[in-house]
Amino acid sequence: MKMLPEIIKNLFRKKATRNYPAVKRVPFPNVRGELVNDISQCIFCKICETKCPANCIEIDKDKRTWTYDPMECVYCGICSESCPKKCLSHKPEYRPPMTKRQVITLRGKPLPPKPAPEEKKSDTDTSS
């Protein structure tokens, strides 16, 4: 019975929940959400690969590919903090749920022609 005043108060309070798929929460800035790489800036230095505690980033310097497994990532933010070119960053939104395991491979422009900032190509490979 001691709970009764609280229950009555709740009738007049703001709703604690929201109608989720229709109404989404505004994300806080600086939240470590989805990891994105601006591949045109990337110099394939392998620092993120070495520092990642989950080993979710793989870099091939010769092929100039940056491969990232979002299912392995622990969103600790070590890679984006240690990136010398600051091309790795976190979006404040979380990655939407996936039904299949996806590995993200980004390809940088091959070295001999000089790096053009607009050249950005992204592929999404699917493996089980």
Add this chain to the structure above:
Amino acid sequence: MVSTVIPFGPQHPVLPEPVHFKLKIEDEKVVDAIPAVGFVHRGLECLVAKKDFVQMTQVVERVCGICSAMHGMCYCMGIEEMMGIEIPKKAAFLRTVWTELHRIHSHLLWFGLYADAFGFESLFMQFWKIREKIMDINEATAGSRVIISVNVIGGVKRDISPEHRQWILSTLDEVEEALRDLEKVVYEDYTIRKRTVGIGVLSKEKAYELGASGPMARGSGIDIDARSLGYAAFPDLDWEPIVEYGGDCFARAKVRFREMLQSIGLVRQAFQKMPRDEEIAVKVTGRPEGEVITRVEQPRGECLYYLKGNGSKNLDRCRIRTPSFANFPPIMSMLIGCRLADVPVIILSMDPCISCTER
């Protein structure tokens, strides 16, 4: 009298994590209880051979989902002691703020589960509604809701801006007000008192003898709190361990409730006394060598880290003893002689964190 063996867990509505108890019952009384753990073993200590000592900070944070900031801090404190690093004073205060916020949200989570254990669903939702405010603070200041990853060897990664500070203080005022509304319910409600007072009594002598820690020991009248060791910013703050003398489930709930209010006060104090300088981390060079033991107070009790470095980038050993592990012997002694209907409440009153225990 005929005795029956009833399995309790690993999957049970009141258990947040899998643990199994074989309860030997005579009529309605429990005469023996045998625990079985090992359902969520992940081998995190073994990863020390694969990950270097900096990466291990992220590994140990994942030992527990509720007190990850404390695990990270305890590990970093150990490495800092081994390498002779002194962290900036501001970093110590920021660590205190985040760990105390973790204590509040852990106790709020526990109160929800506890209310659920004796079937008080509306109280459960009420506590979890309050908890959401603390989770928002974590998300806005540290960048993540639960595993906040702010601790690094040599300090902390992020600072709390003055605007955030104001917002945190006003949110904590709201949390305190909401808790004060529920104080009467937790302390005086007929149902709660019937289900908790005099249930699962652990005497002071027994608690000491069986090595209880955290709110289990403090609920039985033992004045023991690892925060009095004086790590982080605790020597600069004005506080005293909270002790209750009942020794039953009600006393343990009371300890946790008072600790939440105390933690709110500690966060306020930490913001008041926090130095204004900019430095929040020092640069770390070299590799750890030697061995060290560090202890911190987690929401469930005292956590102990034993670290051994050999001068290479990988540590030799990282042994973690978590508070839930220490609290298993007292829970076994409390279960013997209780009624079967009280078993969920007694087990929940320990605040079992099985992922911690098994790592």
